[in-house]
Amino acid sequence: HYNSAVSYPRLLDDRTLIYTAMREDGSGSALYAMDVNRRIPHPVTAGLEEYVSVDASGDGQRLVVTVANPVRDLWTVPITDQVVDESSVRHFKLPTVRASSPRFGRDCILYLGSKGAADGLWKFQDGSETELWKGSESRVVSAPAVSPDGNQICFVVLREGRGCLYVMASDGTGARRVAESLEVRGTPSWSPDGKWIAVAGSQEKTNPLFKVPMDGGAPIRLVDGVNSVISNPVWSPDGRFILYSEGEGSATVRLQGVTPDDRQPFPLPEISVGIMGD
Numbered sequence: 001h002y003n004s005a006v007s008y009p010r011l012l013d014d015r016t017l018i019y020t021a022m023r024e025d026g027s028g029s030a031l032y033a034m035d036v037n038r039r040i041p042h043p044v045t046a047g048l049e050e051y052v053s054v055d056a057s058g059d060g061q062r063l064v065v066t067v068a069n070p071v072r073d074l075w076t077v078p079i080t081d082q083v084v085d086e087s088s089v090r091h092f093k094l095p096t097v098r099a100s101s102p103r104f105g106r107d108c109i110l111y112l113g114s115k116g117a118a119d120g121l122w123k124f125q126d127g128s129e130t131e132l133w134k135g136s137e138s139r140v141v142s143a144p145a146v147s148p149d150g151n152q153i154c155f156v157v158l159r160e161g162r163g164c165l166y167v168m169a170s171d172g173t174g175a176r177r178v179a180e181s182l183e184v185r186g187t188p189s190w191s192p193d194g195k196w197i198a199v200a201g202s203q204e205k206t207n208p209l210f211k212v213p214m215d216g217g218a219p220i221r222l223v224d225g226v227n228s229v230i231s232n233p234v235w236s237p238d239g240r241f242i243l244y245s246e247g248e249g250s251a252t253v254r255l256q257g258v259t260p261d262d263r264q265p266f267p268l269p270e271i272s273v274g275i276m277g278d
Helices: none
Strands: 006-011 016-022 029-035 040-043 050-056 063-068 074-076 090-092 098-105 108-114 120-125 128-133 152-159 162-169 176-178 183-190 196-202 209-213 220-223 229-235 242-247 252-258 272-274
Touching: 006 050, 016 050, 074 098, 128 152, 128 162, 152 183, 162 196, 183 229, 196 229, 196 242, 209 242, 220 242, 220 252
Parallel strands: 029 050, 162 183
Antiparallel strands: 006 016, 016 029, 029 040, 050 063, 074 090, 098 108, 108 120, 120 128, 152 162, 162 176, 183 196, 196 209, 209 220, 229 242, 242 252, 252 272
């Protein structure tokens, strides 16, 4: 049981099965083999290459595989009152092999990155980098969210197949798990006063939206998510409402809003957007 995509199963002989599956640390798809009698999987590849597909010859002596070497980098684009062409786009060089999901912190840039293992949480400041959360311990699966005063960071870590919400100081110290009863999905969002964090979660057979108090209280359910999947909450700058996307398994999601205090729908124009991935 991988709790992720498993593809291209092929028998090499009566007992040996080979296939592709996501690595345990979430760093990409690897090639696995298994004795079907013992049913114990073993990775047969190492490194950051992703094994997209695999097939075997009729005698089981040769394999043909598709291998990908995905590149994830950060780039900068200026904000102007005119259309910006490609000549104005600049590569933002970082020491990590992979980098994604950047966020501006206080005098720094936070991002997900890796030097060979699963994605950790990194900070780039004054020309040097610091790994605030090691991906080798647990993979970070959401973009970091920075508190309004810049002193705290929250993010989601994958542990034993569950998304766990963590908060730490901006220097990487004092990491602690909050809202331990929740299985969190996607990127969290701070309230403007820094007292709450909005998160999408999974609870039994529902996919609700919660606000989590930073004083240690119990999470408060804002939207039930009974017949739909809630994701991507964003707290408005004035604190009056929280935007989120709501979908029902189709290729599009609807933009919705809710007031965080009385949990009432916030009126919005009808807006639907296509699902484009991360």
